[in-house]
Structures are given as C-alpha cells and as structure tokens.
Amino acid sequence: MDKFLYTLVTLVEAALSVVGIRATYEEPRYAVVERLDRGVEIRAYEARVAVETEAGGERDGAAFGRLFRYITGANAGGDRIAMTTPVETKGQLIAMTVPVERGAGGAMRFYLPRKVAEAGAPEPSEAGVRLVRVPPERLAVLRFSGSAPPEERRKRADTLVHVLDAAGKQPTGAPFFMGYDPPFSVPFLRRNEVAVRLRPEGT
16 A cells, blocks of 8 residues: 555544544454453454554553554565554553553553464564564453543453452453543543453363
C-alpha cells in the first residue's frame, strides 16, 4: 500500500472509531469457552505476534510513538502495517487506545495482523522495540464501556479477580488493560476490558 493510501485509510479508521465503529480493525482470534458471573468471559486465544516496547503507562506518548513508527515503516522491510485492536497495557492499570499491553516493567503492545505474522513480521529498526510471539492462551476478561481512568480500571480488576476466586479459577499474573478506542472516542461507545491470564486447563 502506498504512503498516501495508507495515511488515508488510517485517518478514516480513526474517524470511525470516534463513534465506536471499529469493524475495520483486525483483532486477535479467540473463542469464548465459558461465561461467569458479572459478565466475565473465559476466552481461548490463538497464537499471535505483537510488537512491544517499554512504557510508563497507557498515556506514554513516546512508547506509543515507537510502536506507531514500527507499523508505519520503521522496520527492516520498510513495510506499512495496518493498526489492529486491542492495545494491551500490563502492570499498573493506566489507560491507552486500541489494545496495547503494559508489563510489570511497563510494556506496551500492538498485535500484528495475521497475514503479517504468517508471512514473517519484519524486525524493528528502532532501538527498544521488539517482536513478541505469544502462544495460545486463556484469558479471563471483563468488558465495560465509558471512561477508563486508573481508579475505574482498578475497580473493574477487583471485580474480575473476585469472580475468578469464587469460580476457583487461578490467574497466572496481575490484571492488565485492553483498550479498543482512542481517547477522543465518545465515552459510552468505548470498548474497554480488564483481563488476566489463566493457567492452561489441566494444570
């Protein structure tokens, strides 16, 4: 895709996401294998590939910029790669956009489109950016709409952990946030999720 068309598509996608339309974004494949109280879903995700960088939170513009530069050409092939959802942020539950994941040390992730992963994702050309291959896994997820400031994320995470404890489900790490919309989206149309990784079945 040439630069002009890529930029045009990206702008159109961003404009649509303001009103909660995110059908143009690819998201990782999963199947809901169980439903628990309070709307908690147990999802089985397929293997996927992400690009990741260290971050100080969801609103870390420098981290987001490094990942965005990767998908817009800062990679070994100079390839332009479509934006996906969600942006996952692990560690402290601090907000973001389309999933970025933030780790205990502060890591932000964009998941790559399946076709890019299958063809062999290009290596990042910028320091501090790396590819991560995520194996199949199970996540427990609680979805909610509206604004997602840190206190709201923590409250939802507490609910998620309580439901899992009551159901005898064992998380393997701390809750993290997955955001599907940019901060300027209409709040009540936003898709937000808090999640935890679960032990594989039978372990």
